[in-house]
Amino acid sequence: MGDSILPRLAACVPIFLAIAVLFPRFWILLAWAAAAELVASLLDFVAWVRNDGKKAPLGSGDAKKKEFTWQEVSEHNTSESAWIAIHGRVYDITNFVQSHPGGKEFILLAAGRDGTDAFESYHPFTEKPSQVLAKYEIGKLVTFEHPSFKPDSGFYRECRNAVSRYFERMGMDHKAPHTALLRMAGVYVVGAAAFALTYVYGAAVPMPIRVCAAVVFGITQGIPLTHWMHDASHGSIGHGEWWWWTCGRLSLDWISGSSMVAWRNQHVIGHHIYTNVFGSDPDLPVKVQGDPRRLVPEQVWQSLYKYQHLYLPPLYGILALKSRFQDVFEVFTTHTNGPIRVNPISLQDVLRQFATKMFWTFYRLVIPYTVLNIPLGQLVLFFFISEFVTGYWLAFNFQVSHISDDADYYARHVVDSQANVIDEEWAKLQVRSSVDYSHGSIWNTFFSGALNYQTVHHLFPSVSQYHYPQIAPLIMDICRKYNIKYNCLPTFSAALFAHYNYLREMGSEGKAVPLKLE
Numbered sequence: 001m002g003d004s005i006l007p008r009l010a011a012c013v014p015i016f017l018a019i020a021v022l023f024p025r026f027w028i029l030l031a032w033a034a035a036a037e038l039v040a041s042l043l044d045f046v047a048w049v050r051n052d053g054k055k056a057p058l059g060s061g062d063a064k065k066k067e068f069t070w071q072e073v074s075e076h077n078t079s080e081s082a083w084i085a086i087h088g089r090v091y092d093i094t095n096f097v098q099s100h101p102g103g104k105e106f107i108l109l110a111a112g113r114d115g116t117d118a119f120e121s122y123h124p125f126t127e128k129p130s131q132v133l134a135k136y137e138i139g140k141l142v143t144f145e146h147p148s149f150k151p152d153s154g155f156y157r158e159c160r161n162a163v164s165r166y167f168e169r170m171g172m173d174h175k176a177p178h179t180a181l182l183r184m185a186g187v188y189v190v191g192a193a194a195f196a197l198t199y200v201y202g203a204a205v206p207m208p209i210r211v212c213a214a215v216v217f218g219i220t221q222g223i224p225l226t227h228w229m230h231d232a233s234h235g236s237i238g239h240g241e242w243w244w245w246t247c248g249r250l251s252l253d254w255i256s257g258s259s260m261v262a263w264r265n266q267h268v269i270g271h272h273i274y275t276n277v278f279g280s281d282p283d284l285p286v287k288v289q290g291d292p293r294r295l296v297p298e299q300v301w302q303s304l305y306k307y308q309h310l311y312l313p314p315l316y317g318i319l320a321l322k323s324r325f326q327d328v329f330e331v332f333t334t335h336t337n338g339p340i341r342v343n344p345i346s347l348q349d350v351l352r353q354f355a356t357k358m359f360w361t362f363y364r365l366v367i368p369y370t371v372l373n374i375p376l377g378q379l380v381l382f383f384f385i386s387e388f389v390t391g392y393w394l395a396f397n398f399q400v401s402h403i404s405d406d407a408d409y410y411a412r413h414v415v416d417s418q419a420n421v422i423d424e425e426w427a428k429l430q431v432r433s434s435v436d437y438s439h440g441s442i443w444n445t446f447f448s449g450a451l452n453y454q455t456v457h458h459l460f461p462s463v464s465q466y467h468y469p470q471i472a473p474l475i476m477d478i479c480r481k482y483n484i485k486y487n488c489l490p491t492f493s494a495a496l497f498a499h500y501n502y503l504r505e506m507g508s509e510g511k512a513v514p515l516k517l518e
Contacts, residue, residue, distance in 0.1 A: 177247075434487060
């Protein structure tokens with residue numbers, strides 16, 4: 001957390017102390033949540049007023065060019081000074097932050113970085129952003145923090161053109177939110193009913209039914225995260241930041257107690273750009289030694305790994321609980337998410353993190369225990385049942401899509417350490433590192449949030465998941481033309497077996513891999 005935030009955060013402490021005196025115990029959490037959100041909203045308004053009409057010096061295409069290292073670019077990662085590198089060119093986009101059609105949050109997430117592949121994949125159907133960007137150019141990027149990829153040979157351009165023509169021909173909006181709204185409304189109704197059966201009606205409901213209801217609540221906590229939360233994190237539900245802010249934070253922060261800030265740093269900036277690239281993808285182990293998982297050959301083999309296919313799947317259940325601690329103790333505290341740098345986090349985001357944690361604790365633990373008088377033992381039982389179900393629901397959906405003997409893996413130093421280049425095009429890497437399954441299955445598509453069309457999702461993250469079944473055949477045809485294997489397994493069971501088999505194969509290596517240093 002930046003030093004400049006601490007004095008302002010300290011100034012908020014008297015507010016929360018006053019609330020602690022005025023409100024009865026336990027209800028303090030709800031009052032704190034409301035106060036933190038209110039203060040954050042007021043700070044947002046003040047920041048908007050201060051930035052309205054404010055202009056910074058403008059970089060121009062004919063200005064004297066300079067060469068920049070990635071470290072120099074990384075220092076410009078706030079709304080006061082925002083730079084971005086795209087295709088090896090550096091741009092000062094400070095004046096564009098407030099007017100970015102994709103919202104301030106997205107552009108600040110990419111500020112201070114090489115945003116080449118994010119730029120391409122989030123503007124797939126128009127060349128206008130490139131034209132707007134030109135006037136902000138200030139120099140050239142000469143070193144790279146993470147790998148860059150080979151230029152597109154035409155494969156991704158052809159995919160983009162085919163999908164663009166599809167939407168034009170069908171007259172459809174690739175970000176239409178209506179399907180998500182209807183489906184998630186139903187899911188939340190079922191979730192509320194499950195919560196009521198588990199806690200509200202208490203002794204009037206037989207224990208087996210309450211246990212089943214706790215399971216259902218865990219599922220209904222997970223489904224929105226793979227549906228509209230996931231789409232919101234990619235800006236693929238609706239055409240404005242309000243949509244992404246509301247749908248994403250409602251489902252992930254307020255209802256599930258986690259953090260959209262942490263998720264976007266891990267998923268959008270990390271995993272989606274450097275998919276299955278060891279040393280850059282935060283979903284993979286970070287170090288060559290010391291991780292309980294062995295998922296890439298660069299990791300040093302240890303005898304413990306012989307059993308990872310047995311001990312890792314049961315541990316997937318802690319994913320939901322882990323995420324609620326990782327956001328606080330890693331992302332918000334150390335400003336890292338694995339190998340990914342986290343840009344400065346605003347006081348508003350810190351307050352909202354506090355607000356949502358308080359609200360989640362209040363409705364999941366305090367209300368059942370103090371208001372509904374659920375015995376502590378039952379509360380702990382039901383809580384962990386729901387949380388482990390959510391964890392398994394998310395983890396298995398995520399793991400089978402990339403950690404599989406059908407997927408390819410890369411290392412950040414495998415080709416040219418000086419230029420830090422991977423000998424693969426970004427779009428082709430997305431195809432080769434992703435695994436689809438159960439094409440044509442309505443149930444698998446719904447319950448996975450269309451993650452069974454993982455390849456399409458990685459190529460077109462800004463397109464709503466509800467279009468993936470129609471888009472996939474177009475991409476498969478182009479893959480055949482370019483002789484690229486499109487990984488698609490017939491069933492979820494087959495995808496699960498491929499994941500399990502990969503864990504077993506990597507664990508039974510039986511020998512140490514020579515260390516490769518950058």
